[in-house]
Amino acid sequence: MKALIVEDEEYSAIELKYLLKKIDKNIKVIGIANSGQKALNILKKFRPDVIFLDIKLNDLNGLDIAKSIASWDEGIKIIFTTAYDEYAVKAFELNAVDYILKPFSEERLKKAIEKMKKHFGVNNIETGKKFEDVKKLPVKSDSKLIFIDIDEIIFIEADGRNSLIKTANGVYRSLYSLKDIEDRLKNSCFFRVHKSYIINLKKIKEIIPWFNNTYIIKLSGSENIEIPVSKNKANELKAILNI
Template sequence: MTIRVVIADDEILARDELSYLLGQWEEIEIVGEAEDGLEAYQKIVELKPDVVFLDIQMPEMNGLMVAKKLIDEGIKTLIVFSTAFDEHAIKAFEMNAVDYLLKPFDEERLANTIERIKKRIEKPNQEKITELLYQMMDESKKKETKKNISKLAVQTDERVIFLDPNEIVYAYREGRDVRIKTVKDTYLTKFTLQVLEEKLKKYPFFRTHRSYLVNLDYIEELVPWFNGTYNLTMKDPEHSKVPVSRQYVKMLKDVLGL
């Protein structure tokens, strides 16, 4: 039996790790990878894999949206979710025939997943996962899922740095690059600003400008600038100036109670 697999995860390190671990099984053939939800959906439609290992938190479309779309369209690819968060979702997955993997991946747990996949291929049944997905989509409308991260893994060109989100002063886009400014240093990251905003939803970050994401706890001053715009002075050693565009001024004042 050959099991054709697509891996979908916005983190290249997670994709590489899962690809390596799955490569230990002769019956597994990795036919494609995707780094966001939209690409995952397109790869699944194009390649028609037996299984997709689907990260829950991805840009463009999250994993739940991708899975719901596949089911709505009658696409029979089996779904294994991977997540570093969403403990309430994990409990739900445990009651379902489709499996989940908790990051960081565990080899023994993955072996159990492969066995469950084999059984599902022999005896397909999608009813339970359909019910679960609709339940979770409804729940996500009522309350946004928050990631319980304690450290933010920032991949640079040469290494991975683990930052405490509480020590991030702001993040900003400079050309095509996105940088994270902490009290002590500045880091170039491979995240987009949109992905960073999603990852830091649990923390008091606010988008003040299309190119800036600010930690509200580090605001020192809000100063009028010109034509309805403002500047923020931040509580870092450089007293950095961060712009607030007109479209975000009212929302920022509301958040700050002004």
């Protein structure tokens, strides 16, 4: 798992890197950025899995960096590391995985890493379980965690840094981003037709030609919702369906 540390205090950055290596050898720190702009450059080039992000930097605000990340890569997880507790609410509104106060505690950092693993799917991180073996997905329901069969899924829609899963029995909030789910279901009957939608190909009921060589799809069990197919996905979908 690739991690980036964004911290303008050298001692704090070194300490955090040391603790991460000590806690989990599977976490590889690919860099330490001492400014927000340097962090954005590294993020766009190397796309780490997680960023440990300070809030008060010498050029940019960590909250603004988090907003920027969400606009172009919803799969990067964010753990805020800061000396200021007053930004916690705003941080979690940006779907941060966790918010750790300085000075760093090894035990507290362990808890943050465990939370992060749950966001990615702990089995895939710890055991190398292949994505194509996944038959169920965890979702939130009435403050509980339940598992739904992937065959029950009609479509999945992006919801900020997370996603909503539509089934015949209702809509559930997923622990994963749309990119995470796309990776997990890539060898199954699911296809990402748009930046905001993944559909179950078995549920296709109608394909309606739309403008600019794009399409609208209607799915069994959710006929009242029209799902767009982006132009760059149209030909790939036609090849999959042999049409």
